[in-house]
Amino acid sequence: xxSLRTRLARITHLNQAAAVLEWDMETHMPAGGAEARSQQxxxxxxxxxxxLVSDKTTTLLEAAGPVSELxxxxxxxxxxxxxxxxxVPSSLIAAMAEAAGRAKGAWQEARSTDTFSTFAPHxxxxxxxxxxHAEALGYEDQPYDALLDQYEEGATTRQVSEVxxxxxxxxxxxxxxxxxxxxxCEGPLHREYPEDAQWAFGLKMAExxxxxxxxxxQDVSAHPFSTSFSISDVRITTRLEKRFxxxxxxxxxxxxxxxxxxxxxxxxxEGTPLADGTSLGMHESQSRMWxxxxxxxxxxxxxAFPQAQEAFPAALQGVSLDDFYRAINAVSPSTIRVEAxxxxxxxxxxxxxxxxxxxxxxxxxxxxxxxxxxxxxxxWLGVRPLNDAEGVLQDIHWSxxxxxxxxxxxLGNLMSVQLFDAAYAALPxxxxxxxxxxxxALLSWLRENVHQWGRRRTASQILTAxxxxxxxxxxxxxxxxxxxxxxxxx
Amino acid sequence: xxSLRTRLARITHLNQAAAVLEWDMETHMPAGGAEARSQQxxxxxxxxxxxLVSDKTTTLLEAAGPVSELxxxxxxxxxxxxxxxxxVPSSLIAAMAEAAGRAKGAWQEARSTDTFSTFAPHxxxxxxxxxxHAEALGYEDQPYDALLDQYEEGATTRQVSEVxxxxxxxxxxxxxxxxxxxxxCEGPLHREYPEDAQWAFGLKMAExxxxxxxxxxQDVSAHPFSTSFSISDVRITTRLEKRFxxxxxxxxxxxxxxxxxxxxxxxxxEGTPLADGTSLGMHESQSRMWxxxxxxxxxxxxxAFPQAQEAFPAALQGVSLDDFYRAINAVSPSTIRVEAxxxxxxxxxxxxxxxxxxxxxxxxxxxxxxxxxxxxxxxWLGVRPLNDAEGVLQDIHWSxxxxxxxxxxxLGNLMSVQLFDAAYAALPxxxxxxxxxxxxALLSWLRENVHQWGRRRTASQILTAxxxxxxxxxxxxxxxxxxxxxxxxx
Numbered sequence: 001x002x003s004l005r006t007r008l009a010r011i012t013h014l015n016q017a018a019a020v021l022e023w024d025m026e027t028h029m030p031a032g033g034a035e036a037r038s039q040q041x042x043x044x045x046x047x048x049x050x051x052l053v054s055d056k057t058t059t060l061l062e063a064a065g066p067v068s069e070l071x072x073x074x075x076x077x078x079x080x081x082x083x084x085x086x087x088v089p090s091s092l093i094a095a096m097a098e099a100a101g102r103a104k105g106a107w108q109e110a111r112s113t114d115t116f117s118t119f120a121p122h123x124x125x126x127x128x129x130x131x132x133h134a135e136a137l138g139y140e141d142q143p144y145d146a147l148l149d150q151y152e153e154g155a156t157t158r159q160v161s162e163v164x165x166x167x168x169x170x171x172x173x174x175x176x177x178x179x180x181x182x183x184x185c186e187g188p189l190h191r192e193y194p195e196d197a198q199w200a201f202g203l204k205m206a207e208x209x210x211x212x213x214x215x216x217x218q219d220v221s222a223h224p225f226s227t228s229f230s231i232s233d234v235r236i237t238t239r240l241e242k243r244f245x246x247x248x249x250x251x252x253x254x255x256x257x258x259x260x261x262x263x264x265x266x267x268x269x270e271g272t273p274l275a276d277g278t279s280l281g282m283h284e285s286q287s288r289m290w291x292x293x294x295x296x297x298x299x300x301x302x303x304a305f306p307q308a309q310e311a312f313p314a315a316l317q318g319v320s321l322d323d324f325y326r327a328i329n330a331v332s333p334s335t336i337r338v339e340a341x342x343x344x345x346x347x348x349x350x351x352x353x354x355x356x357x358x359x360x361x362x363x364x365x366x367x368x369x370x371x372x373x374x375x376x377x378x379x380w381l382g383v384r385p386l387n388d389a390e391g392v393l394q395d396i397h398w399s400x401x402x403x404x405x406x407x408x409x410x411l412g413n414l415m416s417v418q419l420f421d422a423a424y425a426a427l428p429x430x431x432x433x434x435x436x437x438x439x440x441a442l443l444s445w446l447r448e449n450v451h452q453w454g455r456r457r458t459a460s461q462i463l464t465a466x467x468x469x470x471x472x473x474x475x476x477x478x479x480x481x482x483x484x485x486x487x488x489x490x
Numbered sequence: 491x492x493s494l495r496t497r498l499a500r501i502t503h504l505n506q507a508a509a510v511l512e513w514d515m516e517t518h519m520p521a522g523g524a525e526a527r528s529q530q531x532x533x534x535x536x537x538x539x540x541x542l543v544s545d546k547t548t549t550l551l552e553a554a555g556p557v558s559e560l561x562x563x564x565x566x567x568x569x570x571x572x573x574x575x576x577x578v579p580s581s582l583i584a585a586m587a588e589a590a591g592r593a594k595g596a597w598q599e600a601r602s603t604d605t606f607s608t609f610a611p612h613x614x615x616x617x618x619x620x621x622x623h624a625e626a627l628g629y630e631d632q633p634y635d636a637l638l639d640q641y642e643e644g645a646t647t648r649q650v651s652e653v654x655x656x657x658x659x660x661x662x663x664x665x666x667x668x669x670x671x672x673x674x675c676e677g678p679l680h681r682e683y684p685e686d687a688q689w690a691f692g693l694k695m696a697e698x699x700x701x702x703x704x705x706x707x708q709d710v711s712a713h714p715f716s717t718s719f720s721i722s723d724v725r726i727t728t729r730l731e732k733r734f735x736x737x738x739x740x741x742x743x744x745x746x747x748x749x750x751x752x753x754x755x756x757x758x759x760e761g762t763p764l765a766d767g768t769s770l771g772m773h774e775s776q777s778r779m780w781x782x783x784x785x786x787x788x789x790x791x792x793x794a795f796p797q798a799q800e801a802f803p804a805a806l807q808g809v810s811l812d813d814f815y816r817a818i819n820a821v822s823p824s825t826i827r828v829e830a831x832x833x834x835x836x837x838x839x840x841x842x843x844x845x846x847x848x849x850x851x852x853x854x855x856x857x858x859x860x861x862x863x864x865x866x867x868x869x870w871l872g873v874r875p876l877n878d879a880e881g882v883l884q885d886i887h888w889s890x891x892x893x894x895x896x897x898x899x900x901l902g903n904l905m906s907v908q909l910f911d912a913a914y915a916a917l918p919x920x921x922x923x924x925x926x927x928x929x930x931a932l933l934s935w936l937r938e939n940v941h942q943w944g945r946r947r948t949a950s951q952i953l954t955a956x957x958x959x960x961x962x963x964x965x966x967x968x969x970x971x972x973x974x975x976x977x978x979x980x
Contacts, residue, residue: 032705033723043503215522233523
């Protein structure tokens with residue numbers, strides 16, 4: 001067991017080092033460093049892969065005698081990792097890396113010139129390779145299952161479709177109604193917010209909710225993200241817009257939510273592959289909980305609004321808490337996912353999920369994608385993209401080969417409410433705590449039920465154990481109705 | 491050859507990744523990340539070592555057929571690296587790492603409490619392990635040769651002693667004379683220098699002399715350093731003192747000098763162990779050339795002083811170029827190496843070199859070190875440390891196990907003048923170029939004669955080819971006399 005742990009630590013250290021190099025690439029690296037850096041990361045990832053699937057690792061796994069519960073979990077997860085990693089031929093991985101390298105450039109050009117045809121042949125190649133990838137990984141029901149499983153272990157296309165169908169049937173009319181009544185004016189959010197003050201206010205609140213800066217830090221990057229180099233070094237990035245409150249503030253809460261998850265993993269898992277979030281959906285449930293369920297709630301702003309007024313006097317002097325609360329919760333259907341409000345966001349995801357599935361199943365051709373996209377957008381959200389750049393070309397994911405990734409965003413939203421409801425049931429005074437800026441009880445509940453486990457439990461196991469049910473549509477829809485009805489009757 | 495290159499690239503990438511992780515540790519890492527980070531770096535360095543000394547690398551080296559001149563250099567240097575790396579048992583490396591880990595903490599405590607006895611047993615252990623290390627590495631004449639060779643390949647104790655003796659016999663009286671006449675008042679350097687302006691002015695001049703910011707960047711760290719992640723990503727750090735011009739400005743020129751060397755290596759060497767400075771002495775010759783021979787010269791300030799006055803109006807208004815030039819060249823013997831002026835610096839090094847040698851040769855006991863240190867300091871520099879914290883405990887090097895490292899600082903100073911004289915002979919208008927802020931001819935000369943070679947040529951080969959002689963004392967002493975005589979007669 002000791003030799004196995006040493007070997008797994010080496011694999012973990014290689015992957016953690018790769019994460020440091022990728023973080024530096026997005027935050028600090030001079031432009032000239034890009035090519036050598038990509039090669040360095042590729043070497044680290046390859047060595048980690050080779051060590052994982054090597055005969056010696058398998059021998060050590062088989063030789064491990066009677067072990068603790070934790071070690072048993074470790075052996076089980078590593079076996080599964082090896083099994084999956086061994087199924088995919090390295091030629092296919094190399095082909096995907098090469099195709100993605102080209103597709104990313106083509107996508108950038110296609111988006112900036114609004115010519116889908118520039119990207120189409122690359123996407124066709126990506127789809128083809130994803131189908132091969134799915135065949136190599138194997139599946140029970142349909143190829144898309146295998147792709148989904150990479151990001152959300154154990155989730156199936158059928159299960160996710162059913163949940164999404166239920167959401168969509170209620171959400172489309174709800175979003176239309178909300179969008180029509182126009183809950184509030186976003187005006188106060190588009191004023192002068194000095195960058196220094198945004199930085200300080202965002203970090204202050206991130207620390208307040210539980211982001212440990214002794215084991216974290218924040219940098220600037222074009223696309224915000226969170227990354228973990230160990231349980232005791234988990235970083236976030238943000239971006240600042242001078243005249244818009246939302247990106248930095250809600251982005252910081254969101255990334256801090258991811259980071260708080262990683263910081264909360266049981267330290268006994270350090271140096272093993274268990275020291276990671278258990279799925280992308282569960283990860284997103286944590287970022288969304290702090291961003292939306294806490295960060296866009298009235299109790300939170302009863303606590304935070306006076307401090308926000310102090311931090312941004314020019315923007316928020318004379319603005320009432322009520323107006324501010326309505327502004328940050330305004331519903332306004334638009335064509336762009338990353339700008340979507342809490343209500344309409346999931347519709348953007350469901351559109352992508354449906355199209356991904358149908359591409360992989362051979363039911364939608366890449367050439368038909370723009371029309372299929374725009375038709376659904378109009379039917380579900382009531383808006384039609386003016387061009388492909390703000391339609392089918394808006395996201396980078398497909399150009400990276402990441403098909404099966406999008407649904408985890410919506411699954412995370414659904415899980416966040418299921419978990420929050422369970423925390424609420426266990427902590428009846430939660431609103432009061434939040435109203436007084438005390439987030440420790442919620443954090444402890446999350447540590448206990450979600451964070452500490454790392455990959456020892458799957459998302460489904462965590463949800464079932466802590467909420468009594470697997471991922472489902474009802475709680476999220478009920479939460480939205482409660483929230484917006486209360487807002488309307490204020 | 492192709493397989494060999496691929497394998498060497500992997501080794502290089504692992505070492506480059508370790509450098510990124512170490513850089514981050516000094517510049518950005520949150521305090522909590524230290525323990526996991528040390529383990530990550532250790533894993534990367536161990537894997538690089540294992541790949542280097544593995545049978546497969548040797549097989550590939552032996553199988554390489556007729557090759558280009560560059561590949562022949564590559565094979566020769568890698569063979570030498572492997573041979574050296576194979577001589578030292580890993581148990582000794584581990585013992586040194588452990589001893590150094592403890593010694594560093596003990597040194598910090600000893601220095602802060604001024605109790606040499608706290609550090610002494612750790613230093614005894616370090617000296618003992620260094621002797622074992624020297625025996626493992628092997629040597630012709632004396633054990634210290636083997637230690638010196640780690641940092642300055644091919645240099646011998648005898649050769650360095652002879653050169654240093656010659657310097658010292660002339661330098662001790664010269665420094666006393668200079669220190670007595672008191673060349674200038676340092677007053678103008680200890681005024682209000684706003685940190686932002688220091689940062690901008692230092693970087694502007696670093697870029698001006700040739701530091702390519704498209705392949706570089708600067709961060710803040712407690713102890714300034716330069717580090718290379720590839721030929722196209724070479725970074726520096728600096729530290730800022732609000733009321734002292736020197737640390738940031740001359741530190742930035744110094745580190746930029748190191749970085750310019752690394753940036754100037756032939757791109758064909760990228761991804762091989764040849765893409766590195768050839769020795770610490772040669773590296774220091776480059777940092778010192780830009781810091782002192784250019785950066786403390788009159789022609790440089792004829793160009794830069796008006797800009798400095800613009801950047802620091804509060805400090806430099808009403809100060810004449812002449813006063814400023816005298817201030818940055820003031821000679822003032824002191825007990826602290828890192829604060830030493832251009833004249834007395836080498837005496838600090840020679841003191842350490844002599845004591846290191848005698849410790850390794852068993853001629854000076856660790857317990858006698860403070861007295862031996864203070865006596866030499868008084869005899870050579872005319873000052874006696876008030877306590878061990880500002881005496882024998884001032885430097886970190888020994889606690890890290892780096893015995894044999896110090897002499898490279900003085901060798902670098904000597905080499906810098908030899909190279910500068912040769913450049914001067916080849917570029918008779920050099921003073922005029924510098925006076926007009928044009929450093930391109932000097933840079934080209936250094937690229938051609940020093941930088942491009944990486945580790946293809948040793949320091950001695952580079953010096954001999956470009957200056958006609960190996961490292962020697964005469965040019966440096968002659969330079970000092972010229973400079974200070976000219977200053978006295980102004």
